[in-house]
Amino acid sequence: MKAASIIIGLISIILVDFIVFKSIDGKKKYKLYRIQLSLVVHALLFTLSRYFWRRLSPLAHSKSVAGLLWRIFLLTFFVMSQMGPIFSFYNTKDPMSVACFAWICCASELLLFFVVGLLDLLCFFSKYTKVSKSFSRTDGCMWTCVIVTILYTSFGYFNAMSPPTVVRQTIPIAKLPKSMDGMTIALLSDIHLGSTVGFTMMETAVKITKALNPDIVVLAGDLTDGSVEELKEAALPLKDISAPYGSYFVTGNHEYYTSDVENWMELLESFGFHVLHNSNLRIHSKSNKNDWFCIFGTDDKQAELIGYEGHTVNLTKAFSGCDEHHAAILVTHQPNIAKRALNMNIPLQLILSGHTHAGQIFPFSIPVYLGNPFYSGLYHYDSKRYVYVSQGTYFYGWPLRTGSYNEITKITLKSL
Structure with missing residues (x-):
């Protein structure tokens, strides 16, 4: 019964x-x-x-x-x-x-x-x-x-409970200007501020990120499991993040679970983050303003599933303003949307995602592996397109990890 x-x-x-x-x-x-x-x-x-x-x-x-x-x-x-x-x-x-x-x-x-x-x-x-x-x-x-x-x-x-491990990847990017060769991205994802992750762990992640001296910082969703009112203080270390070419954020499914996503977007903007809300920005070389590549991002799939007003996945809108003659990097929380973008043949070179936590705990990782087109790490999808899926900076709920570990990724972009 x-x-x-x-x-x-x-x-x-x-x-x-x-x-x-x-x-x-x-x-x-x-x-x-x-x-x-x-x-x-x-x-x-x-x-x-x-x-x-x-x-x-x-x-x-x-x-x-x-x-x-x-x-x-x-x-x-x-x-x-x-x-x-x-x-x-x-x-x-x-x-x-x-x-x-x-x-x-x-x-x-x-x-x-x-x-x-x-x-x-x-x-x-x-x-x-x-x-x-x-x-x-x-x-x-x-x-x-x-x-x-x-x-x-x-x-x-x-x-x-161990500090995030720095994972280093070098990824060749077609159409990346020579003047931007060697640019670095610090990728964070799935921090999950809430009942088991707070200010102290956030501060540790920020210190590690700053020590990497990245040119760009990307936060690929699932920052939080609560409202701004509850967790603003826990998120305060993010104010200390700065990068020469900017810091960028996209929503994850857990931002929508909080029912407070607009306030989180507003808070992160006050911290200096660019929120990629089905939008994009051109990142120009500091040595040659005519050289640039595009970074674009979408809302999370969860907004689409629940009909969250003003939020959805719109890859066409997000890419609008980029073009096929310049390199483009997509930031989207869930690997399922990464697969959708690839199937749409959007002229991009790299997709940055999170969401899976690499399963977080074995054996619960098995359905996660089966349910996602990209699970963890770097995927060379075809001759000139790559997908990178972070294991997550921390974890959700259960403070346990087996078969996975906390990760901050330093990605070096190489011009072809």
């Missing part, structure tokens, strides 16, 4: 998104959507908690002190797991420790489900794997699953 209720809840999200939400203003609908999604997530977590309580609570003798402490630990763990998504509604300048702990518990429970499920699957196919069908029900097996999950979660946490 509980599994059925979760399935019904997921179907209701889809139906509401495509039927009911069509009649609701884009600025309001995601407040309702987040509440609905939260209820479905809590139904899932509650079901998992009951399942694991039955399997884990007998691991220590119920009448012993150790058994009592074990049950108190489990109860605390399951309650905190339920609290993780709730903290997405409460954002502060720097994350609260209790919020980070709750998100870790939430991720750990999902990872434990994967570990136990994998073992159960091996036991189900026991005649092929030589694993006893009864093995997964033994105390030793369950303790092993718990320990593996704790170690995996710990590794993911320390990896996620």
